[in-house]
Amino acid sequence: MCKSVYIHIPFCKNICSYCDFCKFYYKKEWINKYLDSLKDEVENNYKKEVLNTIYIGGGTPSSLDIDELKKLFDITNNLLLNDKYEFTIEFNIEDIEEEKLLLCKKNRVNRISIGVESFNKNNLEFLGRKYVDVKEKINIVKKYFDNINIDLIYALKDQTLKDLDEDLDKFIELDIPHISCYSLIIEEHTKLHNMKINPIDEDLDYEMYKLINKKLKGYKHYEISNYAKEGYESKANLTYWNNEEYYGFGVGASGYINDIRYSNKKNIIDYMNKIYNKDIEYVSLEDKVRYEFILGFRKIDGIDIDLFNKKYKKDILTLFNVKELLDKKILDIKNNHLFIKEEYLYMSNEILVNFI
Amino acid sequence: MNQDKIRNFAIIAHIDHGKSTLADRILELTGAVSKRELKSQMLDSMELEQERGITIKMNAVKLNYKGYVFNLIDTPGHVDFSYEVSRSLAACEGAILLVDATQGIEAQTLANFYLALENDLEVIPVINKIDLPNSDVDKVSEELINTFGFTKDEIILTSAKTGVGVDTLLDRIIEKIPSPKGNKNEKLRALIFDSAFDPYRGVVVQLKVVDGKIKTGDRIRFMSNNATYDVVELGYSNPKINKVNEIEAGDVGYLCASIKNISDIKIGDTITLEKEPASEILKGYVPMKSMVFSGIYPLETSEYNDLRDALEKLKINDASLEFIPETSKALGFGFRCGFLGLLHMDIIKERIEREFGIDIILTAPSVVYKVTLTNNEELEIDNPSNMPDKVKIKEIYEPYIKTSIFVPTEYVGPIMELCESKRGNFINMDYINKTRVNIHYELPLSEIMYDFFDKLKSATKGYASFDYDLIGYKPSDLVKMEILLNGEVVDALSMIVHKDFAYDIGKGLVNKLREIIPRQLFEVPIQASIGSKIIARENIKSLRKNVLAKCYGGDISRKKKLLEKQKEGKKKMKNIGSVEIPPDAFLEILSVGK
Numbered sequence: 009m010c011k012s013v014y015i016h017i018p019f020c021k022n023i024c025s026y027c028d029f030c031k032f033y034y035k036k037e038w039i040n041k042y043l044d045s046l047k048d049e050v051e052n053n054y055k056k057e058v059l060n061t062i063y064i065g066g067g068t069p070s071s072l073d074i075d076e077l078k079k080l081f082d083i084t085n086n087l088l089l090n091d092k093y094e095f096t097i098e099f100n101i102e103d104i105e106e107e108k109l110l111l112c113k114k115n116r117v118n119r120i121s122i123g124v125e126s127f128n129k130n131n132l133e134f135l136g137r138k139y140v141d142v143k144e145k146i147n148i149v150k151k152y153f154d155n156i157n158i159d160l161i162y163a164l165k166d167q168t169l170k171d172l173d174e175d176l177d178k179f180i181e182l183d184i185p186h187i188s189c190y191s192l193i194i195e196e197h198t199k200l201h202n203m204k205i206n207p208i209d210e211d212l213d214y215e216m217y218k219l220i221n222k223k224l225k226g227y228k229h230y231e232i233s234n235y236a237k238e239g240y241e242s243k244a245n246l247t248y249w250n251n252e253e254y255y256g257f258g259v260g261a262s263g264y265i266n267d268i269r270y271s272n273k274k275n276i277i278d279y280m281n282k283i284y285n286k287d288i289e290y291v292s293l294e295d296k297v298r299y300e301f302i303l304g305f306r307k308i309d310g311i312d313i314d315l316f317n318k319k320y321k322k323d324i325l326t327l328f329n330v331k332e333l334l335d336k337k338i339l340d341i342k343n344n345h346l347f348i349k350e351e352y353l354y355m356s357n358e359i360l361v362n363f364i
Numbered sequence: 365m366n367q368d369k370i371r372n373f374a375i376i377a378h379i380d381h382g383k384s385t386l387a388d389r390i391l392e393l394t395g396a397v398s399k400r401e402l403k404s405q406m407l408d409s410m411e412l413e414q415e416r417g418i419t420i421k422m423n424a425v426k427l428n429y430k431g432y433v434f435n436l437i438d439t440p441g442h443v444d445f446s447y448e449v450s451r452s453l454a455a456c457e458g459a460i461l462l463v464d465a466t467q468g469i470e471a472q473t474l475a476n477f478y479l480a481l482e483n484d485l486e487v488i489p490v491i492n493k494i495d496l497p498n499s500d501v502d503k504v505s506e507e508l509i510n511t512f513g514f515t516k517d518e519i520i521l522t523s524a525k526t527g528v529g530v531d532t533l534l535d536r537i538i539e540k541i542p543s544p545k546g547n548k549n550e551k552l553r554a555l556i557f558d559s560a561f562d563p564y565r566g567v568v569v570q571l572k573v574v575d576g577k578i579k580t581g582d583r584i585r586f587m588s589n590n591a592t593y594d595v596v597e598l599g600y601s602n603p604k605i606n607k608v609n610e611i612e613a614g615d616v617g618y619l620c621a622s623i624k625n626i627s628d629i630k631i632g633d634t635i636t637l638e639k640e641p642a643s644e645i646l647k648g649y650v651p652m653k654s655m656v657f658s659g660i661y662p663l664e665t666s667e668y669n670d671l672r673d674a675l676e677k678l679k680i681n682d683a684s685l686e687f688i689p690e691t692s693k694a695l696g697f698g699f700r701c702g703f704l705g706l707l708h709m710d711i712i713k714e715r716i717e718r719e720f721g722i723d724i725i726l727t728a729p730s731v732v733y734k735v736t737l738t739n740n741e742e743l744e745i746d747n748p749s750n751m752p753d754k755v756k757i758k759e760i761y762e763p764y765i766k767t768s769i770f771v772p773t774e775y776v777g778p779i780m781e782l783c784e785s786k787r788g789n790f791i792n793m794d795y796i797n798k799t800r801v802n803i804h805y806e807l808p809l810s811e812i813m814y815d816f817f818d819k820l821k822s823a824t825k826g827y828a829s830f831d832y833d834l835i836g837y838k839p840s841d842l843v844k845m846e847i848l849l850n851g852e853v854v855d856a857l858s859m860i861v862h863k864d865f866a867y868d869i870g871k872g873l874v875n876k877l878r879e880i881i882p883r884q885l886f887e888v889p890i891q892a893s894i895g896s897k898i899i900a901r902e903n904i905k906s907l908r909k910n911v912l913a914k915c916y917g918g919d920i921s922r923k924k925k926l927l928e929k930q931k932e933g934k935k936k937m938k939n940i941g942s943v944e945i946p947p948d949a950f951l952e953i954l955s956v957g958k
Contacts, residue, residue, distance in 0.1 A: 191913040210883075214908035233913050248920060262919040269921050289921045302927060303920065338885065357910040358885055361931040364924070 010265060011060040012247040013087060015046070016258030017080070018067040018276060021100075025136035025203075026161070028195035030260025030274045031067045039072060041280040042259075043079045048282055049257050050083055053265075058088045061254075062095045063244040065121075070103035074111060081115035089116065094155075094243040096121050102138060104145040109152045119242075120149050121157040127178045128171055131164050136199060146182050155240060157186035162220070163213045164192055165205055172216050176223040185240035189220050190233050217354050232306050232353060249303045251296070267291045293320075297327065301363035305356060310347025328363050367614040368543045372435045372572065374453055376480060377462035378470035378829060382492040386462060386524035390436060393530055394427040396602055423452070423558055424570055424616050426600045432538055435572075435616040437557070439476075445704060447652060448558070450479050451632045454648055455557040455572035455616060458486040458541030460533065461512075465491045465499035465521075469507045469796055471770045471831035477512060483648075486541050489514045490533060495523040507796050544574075544614030551642040552576035552584075554611075554635040559626060561681045565597065567623035571635060572616045574646060579610040583638040584621065587645045591628050592638050593621035626683045652684050654702025655763075655809070655834075656709055657746035659690060659727035659856060660716070661698030663938060663947060667722050668697045674720040675699060678712060685712060690747070694854045694940045695725055700747055703729075706813060725938060725947040727856045728954045731810045734761040734837055749855040751844040754895055760860075761837040763809040766791065769820065770802050770829045778823040779803055786811035787862060807832075808840065810860070814954035845870055845899075847877070847953075848891040849943050856950055870900035873953055880949050883907040888943050 019034040019042075020027075032038070062084060072080060089095065096119040097112055104122070112120070124142055126132055132139050149156055160179055162172050179187060194200045194207055207213070220235075227235035231249060234242065247254050256263030259279040262271045273285040291299065297320055304311035316324045324346060325331060333339040338359060340349050348356055377383045391397045423438035439452040453459060459480040463473055480487050489508050491501055501521060508514045520536060522529035546553075558570035571578075578584065582595045597620040599607040611617045623629065632649040636642040662671045672689075679685050686702035703709040706729065713726055735743045735751070736758045745751050767788075769779055780790065783805040791804040812832070820828045843866055847857035861869050870892030877890050881904055892900040910930075912923055937944040 191909075191911075193913060210908040211905070217909075232911060262921070264920070271919060271921065287921075299920065299924070302924065352885065353911070355885060355907045355910045357912065357927060357930055358907060360927050361934060364927045364931045 010055075010057050010253045010255060011090075012244060012252065012254035013050075013054070013059055013062045014244070014254060014256045014258075014261055014263065015050075015062070015064045015080075015084070016067060016256070016261040016272075017064060017069040017072065018042075018259050019071050020066065020068045021071050022138070023136065023199075025134065025199035026192060026194070028198045029067065032276055034068075034071050038276070038280065039076050040079070042276070043076065043083070045280050045282050046080075046258055047083045049284055050086070050255075053255060053257070054087065056088060058090050060090055060093055061244040061247060062087060062089070062093070064097040066098055068100045068103070069097050070099040070108060074107060077108060077111055081111070085115065094119055096157075096242070096244055098123070099149075101140050101142060101145050104148055106148060106151075109149060113152050118153065119155040119157070120153050122146070122149065122159070124158045124179070125161045126164070126175050128175060131161075131167065131171070131175075134164055135161065142178075143182065146184070154185070156184050157188060157242065158182065158184050160187060160189045161192055162189060162216050163208050165208065167208070167216075169212070169215060169219060172219060173223070176220065180223065180226070185237040186242060187224065187227060187235045188233055189224075189235065191217065214354055230308050232308075232356065246307075249306050251300050251303050264291075267296070296320075297322075298363050301328070302360045305348050305360060308347065308350075308353070309343070310345045313341070313344050313346055316346075333359065333362065367546075367548070367612070369432045370435065370543050370614045371432055371458065371537050371541045372437065372456045372544060372614075372616060373458040373460060373485075373537060373541055374437045374439050374456050375460045375462055376439060376449075376453070376473075376476035377492075378464070378467070378472040378476075381462050381464040381467065381470075381473070382524045383462055386460070386490075386492065386522070386530070387436060387438070389524045389527055389530050390434075390534065391425070391427065391603070393527070393534065394429045394434065396425065396427050424455075424601065424618075426602045426606075426616070429534055430538065433615075434534075434537065437616065445708075446475065446479065447650065447704075448631055449476065450483065450648070451555070451557045453479055453483045453485060454632070454646075455555055456483070456485055457544055458488065458537065460537075461487050461489050462492050463490070463504055463508065465493045465501055465504050466496050468500075468504045468800065469511055469770065471768045471802075471829035474511070474768055474770070474802065475831040487512075488533070488536055488540055489519045490522055490529075491519060492522050492524055494521045495526050495528065503797065507800075511794075511796055544572075546573070546575045546613035548575070548577055548613035550575035550613070551640050552578055552582075552635065552637045553642045553644075553646055554578060555646050556586075556629060556631055556633045556635060558631065559629040559683070561626050562620075565620040565622075567620070567626050567629055569619045569621075569623070569629055569635075570616075571611075571619055573611050573613050575613050575642070576637070577610050577612040578619070578635070578637075584635050585638045585641060586628065586630070587634040587636055587642075588630050588649060588651075589628065589633075593623055596620050596622055626680050629683060631683070652704070654684070654686050654732075655705055656703045656729045656731065656813070658701055658703070658709055658729040659692060659695065659698050659725075659747065660687070660701050660713075661692065661695040661725045661727075661856075663723035663725055663936070665696045670720065670722055671699070671716070671724065674716050674722060675701070677720075678715060682712075684708065692727075692749070692856045694856045695727075695938070698725075702746070723936070723947070725856075725950055727950045728859060729813050730860070731763050731808075731813070733842070733860060735759070736761075748844060748860045749858040751858075751860060754843065759839050760842045762840045762842065762860075764835050764838050765807055765809050765812065765832040766835045767805045767807060768802050768831045768833075769805070770796070770800060771824050772800055772827055773798075775824040775827060776801060776803065779820070779828065782816075782819055782823055783807060786816065787865075806835065808838075809834070843894050845873075846893050847873065848889075848893060849877075849945075850888050850941050851891075852941050854940055857953060859953060866894055867899055870894075874900045874902040876952060876955070877949060878902040878904050880952055881943065881945055882937075884943060886942070 018031050020031050021034050095117045097117050098121045101122055129139055224235045229235050230241050253264045259276050260272055260274040269289040270286040313324055338352050375383050425436050427434040437452050439449045491504050505519055520533050553575045554571040554573045556569055556571050560568050562568050580595050580598055585592045598611055600617040634645040662668050675687050684704050687699040690700040691697055716722055716724055730748055733745045735745055737756050738758045786807055788805040788807045794802040841863045842860050843863050845859055845861050846853050874890045874892050887906045888904040890902050891898050938947055
């Protein structure tokens with residue numbers, strides 16, 4: 009039974025140079041219409057399941073004003089939550105203000121995810137983001153929430169290990185229970201791609217990753233890009249890595265329901281006119297097993313062997329070339345979990361292609 | 365048919381000097397094809413022949429002009445096929461030597477001219493493209509006079525494009541080219557100058573009857589191998605296919621005899637009658653010999669049988685292709701293939717991949733080395749990995765060529781530099797005129813295997829033209845160099861190199877491999893060795909990053925698509941031990957250090 013919902017708010021006041029999400033400049037006159045369509049999409053599909061997680065991402069959900077946020081929460085207030093739920097909303101650091109935070113809290117939000125990305129002025133400029141007093145803003149959030157995530161982006165043009173080291177010090181100093189560290193990907197249809205920016209050298213990139221792992225020792229590295237204090241692992245993300253089903257609502261959102269993985273089309277005009285077109289992938293049993301590997305191996309602990317064997321009535325160790333990869337000491341087993349050894353995690357695609 | 369009224373001739377020219385256009389114009393002027401029907405470059409059109417119910421290209425066409433019969437015989441244009449050119453010319457009594465008025469004499473002009481002389485042909489010099497604004501008739505005339513000893517009056521000026529001068533040329537053909545000499549009352553001797561495979565008729569042989577006559581129903585014999593067949597069909601192309609009952613001395617046509625295997629037909633062979641055989645074969649027949657050998661392996665080992673079928677089918681149409689099964693430790697089961705030259709090799713590779721859809725690995729082409737062992741046993745080695753151990757070898761001989769390189773004088777320096785770097789020995793230099801020379805070098809054949817022609821072109825801004833003759837074997841101080849990946853010898857990467865160049869080539873080679881082999885999960889050492897001595901080493905660093913750091917909002921399908929793409933990429937790689945190698949690596953080794 010589906011226990012998770014993702015809601016996409018595609019509007020932004022400012023477009024970041026690296027972003028290839030489904031996003032549009034904030035247009036006041038679009039918001040109401042969009043939220044009306046969203047409400048319909050949720051009502052037409054949601055089957056009153058008691059949910060474990062809700063995640064509102066974007067775009068920039070925090071770009072909505074108070075009234076618009078209220079309208080958004082009118083939709084989420086119809087979703088049922090269990091007593092251990094996690095309800096996250098993404099905030100742009102500039103948008104942080106007491107009134108919005110309070111409104112979120114009143115509407116059951118219990119986790120805030122903030123795109124900080126970097127403290128370094130040059131980096132922020134490169135990423136197309138504004139410079140703000142992060143510490144002050146974070147302190148406001150902390151008044152209302154203790155479950156917070158901040159994002160960091162590294163592997164930026166001209167960035168040195170020392171730059172990253174400084175950024176990490178500042179991130180750690182904020183004393184936040186969850187940090188996501190993303191290596192910059194220069195995606196097509198982004199400003200960076202159009203500017204023909206090249207990725208940094210892969211050796212340096214790897215050094216940076218190692219530095220992050222070293223500096224964030226106080227956190228549990230639980231997924232390739234995610235670090236959390238005990239008990240603060242993102243439940244929404246784990247839904248994905250555990251190959252569980254989830255609803256995706258909103259323009260461009262992806263979901264996984266009844267053995268179908270879908271992505272809503274990115275046409276916002278259609279969406280506002282309640283034309284809900286999707287791209288669809290039917291997931292066969294065989295595909296499901298494949299996904300189990302390619303998603304499960306993102307987790308540092310890997311795949312729970314008993315759970316897997318019970319779910320698929322198969323011995324995981326006999327599938328694909330698991331045995332060979334174990335022999336080559338690329339995979340390992342600990343606490344009844346099958347996982348990619350740490351030294352190969354940053355090259356995991358090389359290993360995951362074995363399961364395609 | 366009156367033998368005196370027959371004129372058998374070919375057009376010979378350097379590439380792009382206008383041969384096909386001239387042939388078209390002759391077809392038009394002789395009324396073989398009306399202007400309306402004339403598709404540009406008629407003789408080259410396969411499509412037309414399909415419409416006429418014969419699916420192969422006929423390269424001799426019969427034309428009528430002022431009461432004479434012209435047999436225009438086409439010749440292949442590339443140096444790889446010079447033996448076949450020579451056999452086509454052997455069917456002629458004359459040749460039109462066509463030279464571009466904007467280019468002058470080039471390497472193949474010269475090579476073709478000498479082939480014509482060897483075959484005792486009457487040569488009519490023609491300067492073509494005189495309509496072009498940059499044509500220089502005086503200069504090109506001077507070249508023809510100085511180089512070949514023509515007189516000014518002999519040279520005909522044409523524009524095949526506009527038709528100017530072509531009628532003069534046709535009259536000159538009647539006037540100057542002798543009629544064929546054979547005697548129709550003698551015993552049959554017919555020269556095979558080309559053959560091809562037609563799926564409905566089997567092998568179609570192109571022949572010239574030198575003496576005697578051949579009739580439908582005759583039992584014939586091929587004199588080189590004594591194979592006998594019954595003639596099922598005779599005919600000629602004009603360019604429509606016309607069947608006839610007999611062909612007499614002096615004339616040209618085609619023959620079908622339900623021959624299933626083109627390998628039975630040898631270009632240059634003599635056909636006679638089984639009942640009354642001629643005693644002497646026509647001179648000039650040489651069995652074709654492969655010059656270049658390379659291993660062809662299927663990328664997917666499961667496609668070995670498909671590859672064999674493909675090679676067999678190609679051989680039906682191309683008797684010069686040779687192949688025998690071989691095994692490589694690195695590449696598995698495949699074939700050692702012999703080609704006439706590099707162009708021939710490229711054509712075969714293309715056809716296997718395109719027509720048969722099999723991905724193949726081609727190993728670096730090798731020449732045939734002759735090896736004398738210490739016990740005086742003699743071996744021919746066409747695969748570097750089969751070169752015997754150094755201590756057993758007394759001497760290694762390699763094939764040499766003599767070049768004809770035509771260039772403007774200002775490029776003599778760069779050409780000499782290039783040839784010297786390829787172990788060349790300067791022979792001499794002929795001045796074609798004040799501004800152009802023909803440079804002769806002696807070079808090991810192996811040195812022109814890969815990028816010689818490209819380097820020649822780039823060193824001379826494209827002005828050089830190149831041809832060569834094989835001049836035999838010479839002893840060389842050669843050694844076998846082996847490449848080790850991850851400590852294991854990869855036999856398919858072995859090569860024979862000159863001792864003095866071994867160190868540089870080894871270094872260049874491991875460097876090149878480091879560049880083209882992608883980083884792997886493990887560090888991979890690449891070594892070059894001679895005997896047991898490592899002469900160069902590089903490491904392919906282990907891969908550092910191949911990960912999708914972020915999965916946006918649970919868009920998992922996209923991640924899978926990316927992995928599928930990576931998997932496709934990996935499928936194109938060859939696994940050797942635990943190392944993934946791009947198939948091109950085996951050819952790339954030739955580009956190194958030479």
